[in-house]
Amino acid sequence: MRSIVHVTLTVLAFTVAALALPVTLGAVTLDASFENRYTQRTDGIAPPPVRKAHDPAKPTAVVVVGNEGAVVSDALAPYEVLAASGAFNVYTVAPQARPVTLTGGLDLSPDLDFAALDRLLSAKAPDVVVVPALPDLGEPTTRPVTEWLKRQLSRGSLLMSVCNGSGVLASAGLLDGRKATAHWIRIGGFDDEFPAVDWIRGTRYVDDGDIVTTAGILSGIDGALHVTERFAGTETARKAAEAVGWTHYSPGSSAPMTQNGFEAADTVVGFNTAFRWDKPMLGVLLTSGIRELELAAVFDTYGQSLAVETTAVGLDGSPIRSRHGLTFVPRGTPVPEDRLVVPGAEAAASHVADRYSALSPVYLHAGPGFPFDAVLEDLVRTTDTATTRWTARTLEYETGHLALDGEAWPWTVSLRPIGLAVLGLLAAFGIRALYRRIRRTSPTGRRGVVDPGKP
Template sequence: MRTFVRVTLTVLAFVVAALALPLTLGGVTLSASFENRYTPRTDGLSPQPVHRAHDPAKPTAVVVVGNEGAVVSDTLAPYEVLATTGAFNVYTVAPEARPVTLTGGLDLVPDLSFAGLDRLLGSAAPDVVVVPALPDLGEPSTRPVTDWLKQQSAKGTLLMSVCNGSGVLASAGLLDGRHATAHWFRIGGFDDEFPAVDWIRGTRYVDDGNILTTAGILSGIDGALRVTERLAGPEAARKAADAVGWAHYSPGASKPMVQNTFEAADAVVGFNTAFRWDKQNLGVLLTTGIRELELAAVFDTYGESLAVTTLAVGLDGAPIQSRHGLTFAPRDTPGAVADDLDRLIVPGADAAARRAADQYAGLAPVYLHGEAGFPFDAVLEDLVRLTDTATTRWTARTLEYPTEHLTLSGSAWPWTVTLRPIGLAVLGLLAAFGVRGLVRRFSPAGAGRRPPAAESR
């Protein structure tokens, strides 16, 4: 029995030794990977948004972001769709009038605070409120947003959530007894967390009267087109789909889709987040006039891959205005951080046409949107060259974006990254064997044992 216990403890000790280094070092990198998605700026810069004329004859649509930020495509994709129609006054709003960080480190200056929106609309409520996924879902910091959403709902506002923004609505009690959907990654957890909601799978959006919820990330485009159909008419929605390059528009109804689930290849995200220690740092150049979807494509695609990092930079470091009037604040200039950048990414068709970053030839600027197409296509095709096929397909599934029309060919798997935890485990085992040998050599039992030759004399 003692022998069995001793052997069991020895085996457990070696198992712990093999796991200690991979878990410790991987855990540190894993935590940093997720924290970096919303790293707040620390310079105290608080620029003012550009004022835009308000047309009281048009319905008003607002995209709400929390003080802790929001998912970048959840925010910018519906914004561009609604703004492209010309049928709405479209604003971004937040509890407070200060910059908020979207995923990937893109700092948005909201058009209005909640109080500012009240001053603009008086006693009226916005006609549409779009709710993206917030990073602090379920935390006390979301309370200003959920309280405000309940007030707007009570006034009859049409609420539209994108991705896990449905969790924000559910946490406010606004989805109880309703049909709703969410991102495939979280919908199972929402089943347990919000059992009063009838969660629907296999659809890009669920239209339930005064609340419309969408599935993951780019399904927000479908939701915004449905809102456009309802408030501005089918022809306006069709023109908006063409204008933003969305080839998956399904007039009048949600297009069915295969419900994503976890696959074996999804393990790639664990290796990328925990053991890709040499992630490339990409500078992303913000230029005036850029489309909101062009920005979203870069920050969300690279960000959702969890395999590279992004830093927003500007030609002179000053805030820029997007095509439809949003204000973004870069964190530095390319020249100031050149030594920290592996590549300079230049999104935007306009920036490519005027070669906006040629002054930084030493950084070999990559003009992603030099050719026509939906903005996410070029970024996914660049990501597969930077990383591998498994990482890129994971990212597309996270975005809920069909890729059958793309050429995503490259290395099948991040083999070098995968070997790192194995190497750490071997190193831990070697260390354990070394410690065991030292313990045996210098323990009282080992030290007191005479060599066999001496004992025979």
């Protein structure tokens, strides 16, 4: 019996030794992988946004972002669609007038805070409110947004959530008794968390009257085109789809789609989050006139991969204004990062980053195509196919037209937990051998040795 207990304890000890390093280091890297996506700036810089002209003859659409930020494509993709349609006054709004951080460290200066929006509209509700996914869903910090959303709906606004922005609406009780959809990764959890909602799968958006909800990330483009249809007609929506390069527009109804689910290859995200502790840092050069979708393509594609980190830089560190009037604030100027990437077709045409030729700037949008195409192709070249396919499915973006062929799997990263486990075992064997040696050489540990002080 003593022998069985001894063997069991020995096996248990070596199992713990094998798991200790990969679990400990993996947990630290995992936590950092998600924390770094919305790291707030600490320099106190808060430039005012550029003032926009307001046309009282047009309906007003606003994209609301929380004080803790928002998913970048959830906010910027519908913004560009609605702005490109020409049918709306379009603004970004937030509870407070200060920069907020979107995915990957892109700092946006909202056009208006809630009080300024009330003054602009003479206390009337905006016609459309777009609600992106917020990183602090379920936390008390979302309360200013959820309380404001309740008031807008009661005053006649059409609410449109993007991706897990439906969780924001559901947490406010606004989806109870309604049909809604969400990102495929979270919709199962929402089933349990918000059972009063009829969660619909296999569609890019659900129209429930004064609330429209969309599926994951780039489904927000379909939702915004649908909202444009409702306010300005199919022809205006079609032209907006052409203007932003979206070829999947389905007039009148949501196009059916295959509901994504977890696959065996998706384990790659676990390796990227837990064991890719040397993620490359990309400096993303912000330039005036860049399209909002071009920015979203860079920060969200690399960000959703969880294999790359990004930081926003500028030519001289000054704020820039995007194609449709948003103000973004870089966090410095280019330094010898791992890579310098330059989004934007206009930036590529003018070779705006050639002054940083020593950093070998990569012009991502030098060729034609939807802005996300070039970034996904860059991602597969610099990481691997499994990571890129995971990223595209997370974005809810069809990639059949792209050649996403690279290294099949991040083998080096995948071997790291095994190497850590081996190190743990070697350490355990070393400690065991040292313990045995001490016992053999200790007077109290030697068997058969009689204490000369005893008879």
